[in-house]
Amino acid sequence: MSSSKTFRIERDTLGEVRIPSDAYYGAQTQRAVENYQISGRSLPRSFIRAQGIIKASAAKANMENGLLQPSYAKAIIKAAEEVVDGTLDDHFVVDVYQAGAGTSQNMNANEVIANRATEILGETLEGNRIHPNDHVNMSQSTNDTFHAAIHIAGAENIVHRLLPAVQQLHNELKRKSIELMPVMKSGRTHLHDALPIRLGQEFSGYAETVHEIYHQLEKATDYLYEIGLGGTAIGTRNNIHPQYSEKVIKEVSRFTNLPFREPVDMFSFMQNTNAPIRVMLVLKEFAMHLIKITSDLRLLSSGPRTGFAEITLPSVQPGSTIMPGKVNPAVLEMVHMVCCQVIGGEASVTTAGMAGQLEINVMMPLIAHTFLDAIELLSNALPTLVTKCISGIEAEEENCKQWMNASLGLVTGISSIVGYDRASKIGMEADERKISIQQVLEEQGLLTPEIEKALDPKGMV
Template sequence: MTLSDNFRIEKDTLGTIKVPKNAYYGAQTQRAIENFQISGKRMPRSIIRAQGIVKAAAATTNMDLELLPHSIGDAIIQASKEVINGKWDDQFVVDIYQAGAGTSQNMNTNEVVANRATELLDPSLDLGRIHPNDHVNMNQSTNDTFHASMQIAAMENLVHKLLPALRILYKELDKKATEFMPIVKAGRTHLHDAVPMRLGQEFAGYAETIQSLIQQLEHSSDKLYEIGLGGTAIGTKANTHPDYPLKVITEVCNQTSLPFRQPNNIFEFMQNTGAPIRVMTTLKELSVHLIKITSDLRLLASGPRTGLAEITLPSVQPGSTIMPGKVNPAILEMTHMVCCQVIGFEAAVSTAGTASQLEINVMMPMIAYTLIESIDIMYNAVSTLTTKCIIGIQGNEKICKQRMESSLALVTALSPIMGYDRASQIGKEADDKDITIKEVLKQKNLLTPEIEKAMEPKGLI
């Protein structure tokens, strides 16, 4: 290796290449930089962290198996921990749209860890003394390590971020359900009048929907715990110590405090990206239901003078550059946008899943980025929705009562007493005259105590 101005010259199997003098990455990363100037986006922090976890676990295992000298192994572990903690994030420079399977991303990690470990071992040594392939990548292939890193990152983000955020959202919706249970209002189907209900019942439906999706996400994400470290290139465990797979996964468990395990079938793991696809399918369903809930809340809060106005949302920012004092449901709109994006991301991951051929799916870099991005933006959206909107919602009991008393659907109570056809005529007359059902009954001298009792809204709930 020689130095030239602001660059150093490095050599790989394709020849020599200039690398920035102070970069910790090396020749293969530099080639990826030059080859893949596509989006300007890099792998998420959580993927880089997971790659650091894999490299530290591998070094620990290789030392335990007496395959790696402790001096080199300890330096690799220290360098990997720095990667885990984000110290060298600026050295991870490969575009997310890169060579298939994540080879460039894995080599970016191998080179950064190798050169930093060399520096830690002895600052006077030339970079490269600790080899990115022979030492840092020992007992590994991109095909098992990047795949595993994707699933480690996803599980950490689900367990520590999205699932707790969803549980808090459920809790706050459930609180609102209890708070709003005394408020009786008109139900609606097809956006038209329906029989009375409680505002709390509406919110209880929202809460249970989120609870159901939490359970579904817990179930669908369980397969992410299966990581095929030690499978190397295609699952045959070529060039791997027989004790390595179980030991390295145990070490990953120690570092993450999560119950990762060996796959039931290593070849199934190597061939497919089924676990991310399942999670993305659940995130898509979550998005669909969140769109329903946030759309409902926008309708219920519409107005405040010309809409339903049955609930009031907390004001978070001015809503118009031309209409003074206007306040829009900004948090609900943001959540809807995020959900639309996640639905699109699910389509991308499912489509990429069709690229699995023979022993590998080469679309893993895009799948990894999209999966983590989906979890991250959904976590941020759900947290913001809860704290800046749901907690501050208030029920408007007065307006709910007015809407309910004027609802044409109260005629439903008359059907068992006077029959469907006659009740329908009364409802139509009320609509034509723009008066209430009770007023029509009074005009016809039909408002008996029995009918008045039957039309009590609480009796219809």
């Protein structure tokens, strides 16, 4: 993190540690940096923000309860707010894959805030200092704060980013379904000819699928509002003021403007990671639907000369380094990749959720990273899908009409008149001779006004 060539010496329970002079973090963070050089990735900005919210809220609650002197509390709150704002992000340096349950990450926050608060008070890092454990971590444990930070970061990102993005996608698909409703085309089942359908009807199906996911996501997010601050190490509320939990959660709610509340059962909260698991299941289902929708759009736009070519997509970039003029469905492919990552993430969160023993789940850093990454990926991908693809889709009406009129599925319209078996033979003959259903009927003298009406695609939708 630091380019400084000067260091200071700090001590923890294991002895002396050499730390870059310009780093706000301390000995335990430095040990984690040296021990866990695994992925080169830190936990997301949204998680670090949530840590800052918790530390500021805890300092205020402890001050109001008379446990933390006001000068220390105010300095800690100011430093924690800088964490919330992202000013101190460069000092959060612990790898995602770290000591179980996130002890290193919690100490990273405690040390950064303690040292910055000490500086705010006008003290030097070598002098009279605010203590990371005694003051910044007062009334807390890694076990309740890390878990709560996952919920806070997840809820904020879903409410402020993902849900609006899902709603935007639904609105655009709905608008597009209305725009494309006049366009008739062939339906397909098993990728083979089926009854006619309106292009707008296909899009209305996509829109309603996304709309349902929106409601499922809203419902699942409600579980994230349970945060067990004050549970401390194992849920027994050890070393806290009787009013601490109520006050700290109230302050988190004020800070975020979200309805956080105490868990129904503190021990269940401490033992399990239910809320991220439930939300990830919704995100996995959403990813599955998005893969289906984007795959459909790739099929419908395939060609432009050798595929269905029933719709055209906006051209956003050249598609080949060797084939001049080729344009691929790049945005749809990007979304598909994002969805594959989200589906894999759900499996990761599920297996990590099974890895808890007794009073705590030690896999929370992995859950935090994977869970928040899935929300971030979808929050970024959906607006791109809407603005660079969905909103610019246009119908190729002539191609739609051509495929529809050639479809063997039209024979279904006369099966109630001539019978299923005879209709099957007519369809099979048309297929074998590569001619239309109408031609076969005309040759057999069956093209009556009643049959012609039954073959009209508009009467079938």
